[in-house]
Amino acid sequence: MSDWGLEREKCFSLYEIPTNVSIDIKFEDIRYSVPQNGGKKDVIQGISGQFLSGELTAIMGPSGAGKSSLLNILTGFIEAEGNIQCTGPSQGKKGPKQHGKHSCYILQEDSLDSEFTVEEAMRYAAELKVSRCTPKKKKEFLIQNILDSLMLQSCKKTKCRMISGGQSKRLSVALELIGNPSVMFLDEPTTGLDSVSSHLVVTILKSLAQQGRTIICTIHQPSATIFESFDLVYAMAEGKCIYQGSSRNVISYLSSFGLSCPRYHNPADYLLEVASGEYGKFTDFMKISGIDGKWRNDYKNETSQMNCTFNIRENGTHRNYGTSPNELYKLWVLIQKSFKKMSRDWTISSLKLLLHFCVGTFLGLTFINVGNDASKMISNVGLMLISIVYLGYTSLMPAVLRFPSELNTLKKERYNNWYKLSTYYAAFLLVDIPMQMSFTLAYVSGSYLLSAQPLEFIRFFKLVLVLFLVCMVASSMGLFFGTVVNPVNGTFFGAISLALLLVVSGFLIFFTHMSNVMYSLTYISYISYAMEALAQATYGYNRPPLPCPESVDYCIFNSPTELLKEIGMDKPNYWKDITFLFFNFMFMRILAFCTLKKTISKV
Numbered sequence: 117m118s119d120w121g122l123e124r125e126k127c128f129s130l131y132e133i134p135t136n137v138s139i140d141i142k143f144e145d146i147r148y149s150v151p152q153n154g155g156k157k158d159v160i161q162g163i164s165g166q167f168l169s170g171e172l173t174a175i176m177g178p179s180g181a182g183k184s185s186l187l188n189i190l191t192g193f194i195e196a197e198g199n200i201q202c203t204g205p206s207q208g209k210k211g212p213k214q215h216g217k218h219s220c221y222i223l224q225e226d227s228l229d230s231e232f233t234v235e236e237a238m239r240y241a242a243e244l245k246v247s248r249c250t251p252k253k254k255k256e257f258l259i260q261n262i263l264d265s266l267m268l269q270s271c272k273k274t275k276c277r278m279i280s281g282g283q284s285k286r287l288s289v290a291l292e293l294i295g296n297p298s299v300m301f302l303d304e305p306t307t308g309l310d311s312v313s314s315h316l317v318v319t320i321l322k323s324l325a326q327q328g329r330t331i332i333c334t335i336h337q338p339s340a341t342i343f344e345s346f347d348l349v350y351a352m353a354e355g356k357c358i359y360q361g362s363s364r365n366v367i368s369y370l371s372s373f374g375l376s377c378p379r380y381h382n383p384a385d386y387l388l389e390v391a392s393g394e395y396g397k398f399t400d401f402m403k404i405s406g407i408d409g410k411w412r413n414d415y416k417n418e419t420s421q422m423n424c425t426f427n428i429r430e431n432g433t434h435r436n437y438g439t440s441p442n443e444l445y446k447l448w449v450l451i452q453k454s455f456k457k458m459s460r461d462w463t464i465s466s467l468k469l470l471l472h473f474c475v476g477t478f479l480g481l482t483f484i485n486v487g488n489d490a491s492k493m494i495s496n497v498g499l500m501l502i503s504i505v506y507l508g509y510t511s512l513m514p515a516v517l518r519f520p521s522e523l524n525t526l527k528k529e530r531y532n533n534w535y536k537l538s539t540y541y542a543a544f545l546l547v548d549i550p551m552q553m554s555f556t557l558a559y560v561s562g563s564y565l566l567s568a569q570p571l572e573f574i575r576f577f578k579l580v581l582v583l584f585l586v587c588m589v590a591s592s593m594g595l596f597f598g599t600v601v602n603p604v605n606g607t608f609f610g611a612i613s614l615a616l617l618l619v620v621s622g623f624l625i626f627f628t629h630m631s632n633v634m635y636s637l638t639y640i641s642y643i644s645y646a647m648e649a650l651a652q653a654t655y656g657y658n659r660p661p662l663p664c665p666e667s668v669d670y671c672i673f674n675s676p677t678e679l680l681k682e683i684g685m686d687k688p689n690y691w692k693d694i695t696f697l698f699f700n701f702m703f704m705r706i707l708a709f710c711t712l713k714k715t716i717s718k719v
């Protein structure tokens with residue numbers, strides 16, 4: 117038997133992964149419109165329907181028919197008018213919140229952790245979803261069972277970025293199966309797959325539906341065999357439902373309008389051609405007939421009667437992994453996962469550390485011995501500014517791109533109850549702190565000695581603290597820009613903000629040379645606070661006069677105090693500046709969290 121034959125054979129004998137809860141979804145008179153050219157466009161025009169547990173449902177229709185919009189309404193990503201009811205737990209709640217905890221949404225783009233193997237990805241998912249009381253052996257059994265069922269055993273040691281498209285889709289399903297969802301929404305699960313892989317994915321979905329789940333997916337042009345696998349076809353055209361019934365009844369339904377599907381023609385293609393208006397304007401009549409329950413499969417209707425009530429099966433054969441771990445444990449898992457990812461991808465940490473060290477060394481060589489020479493004190497202040505700008509830019513720019521690149525993963529994992537956004541954000545912060553600290557240290561270790569800064573621990577510590585906070589403030593600003601505008605504009609805004617704040621930093625034009633109005637602007641520039649703190653750490657706290665070399669005729673400043681006075685940074689404000697930088701960092705992080713939350717709640 118061919119490989120495909122074997123896989124298929126195995127697929128029909130899937131291990132039982134039954135669900136604990138059966139949920140039917142019923143929606144009535146759903147309407148959704150979007151603003152367009154000063155008016156509004158009706159994307160969904162009062163559609164109704166029922167998706168039952170135990171059924172594999174396909175939402176079909178030509179491009180722009182409103183399939184994704186309907187899916188997003190049912191999952192709760194879009195708010196629309198109308199009524200969504202679910203039989204099942206949380207009956208008191210309204211709309212998609214009713215099934216929220218028991219459902220999962222698998223987006224079209226696979227958002228898998230590229231650095232982990234399939235098995236590792238499954239283990240992390242299990243750590244985040246399965247109760248901590250579950251013994252390790254049982255968790256492992258569960259993982260292997262799901263990998264077996266979805267035919268992923270052969271690639272379980274392969275990194276996620278190396279697996280094929282079909283395996284990626286199956287892995288996305290496998291990761292969600294760990295949480296044993298009762299409702300699965302899938303956005304175009306077969307797009308980009310060849311016919312064999314598409315068939316395998318749909319066969320698996322069908323099998324999962326037969327175990328009591330409600331499986332709903334949007335689909336483009338399925339083959340005739342795939343089309344037949346669907347228990348329910350929900351066809352849409354121009355925001356309306358034109359057919360809702362069994363895939364086997366499509367031909368009879370269409371012939372009731374005098375539309376006869378040519379022999380050897382794929383009924384799915386024919387349905388799409390009719391929906392696209394290729395055979396005339398039938399969609400308005402179909403909108404009325406389409407909701408007629410008689411086109412549903414009779415057998416399924418009987419099943420639906422059984423499932424119409426909330427039904428937690430306590431039968432011993434059904435799995436229950438207890439409550440998912442608490443958020444503190446998830447935080448710990450996410451931190452471990454981030455560090456592991458960093459250790460795998462040398463470009464995340466090692467390359468940056470090396471670059472910071474090299475740039476620090478380069479600047480140290482350029483500004484060699486400026487820190488211990490009275491004639492070069494202004495150059496040393498220049499080095500302080502360059503250090504702030506360098507660390508500011510290198511922290512801000514990657515941060516702008518950080519969340520946009522993870523948005524899909526975040527949306528998926530948050531919606532699918534892997535963790536709360538606050539837990540993810542806290543883990544990100546806790547990993548970011550040592551990272552930024554090590555970047556700062558790598559930079560300083562390259563520049564500090566070469567530029568002959570004072571060999572006093574307290575001054576070294578104070579300098580590192582300022583530069584570290586500069587990294588934290590800049591990266592927080594980057595995160596903020598990356599979550600309010602798109603990445604292109606985010607990098608533009610980030611660069612502009614840094615350039616403007618640089619102007620009022622207190623060095624390109626000294627505080628003492630500024631007009632009162634411009635001086636007041638320095639209060640909002642974190643660079644000016646960082647500059648003052650660095651100048652204080654280096655030259656403040658009664659640092660004795662520096663030697664003026666004999667080769668120089670005249671040193672402008674006799675002592676560090678004179679320099680600080682000239683540049684208007686003579687007040688011992690170090691800890692005040694540190695407090696400002698700290699609160700600036702906290703404020704920007706909180707702001708970035710709020711904007712991130714808003715961004716991921718949108719489609």
Ligand SMILES: Nc1ncnc2c1ncn2[C@@H]1O[C@H](COP(=O)(O)OP(=O)(O)OP(=O)(O)O)[C@@H](O)[C@H]1O
Pocket residue numbers: 150151159177178179180181182183184185186
């Ligand atoms: N936020 C929006 N702003 C403007 N137009 C929108 C918005 N959301 C959806 N639309 C429009 O509504 C229509 C339906 O969109 P939707 O993405 O639901 O279609 P679809 O059937 O999933 O299409 P496809 O198969 O091509 O993905 C499209 O014409 C789309 O341009």
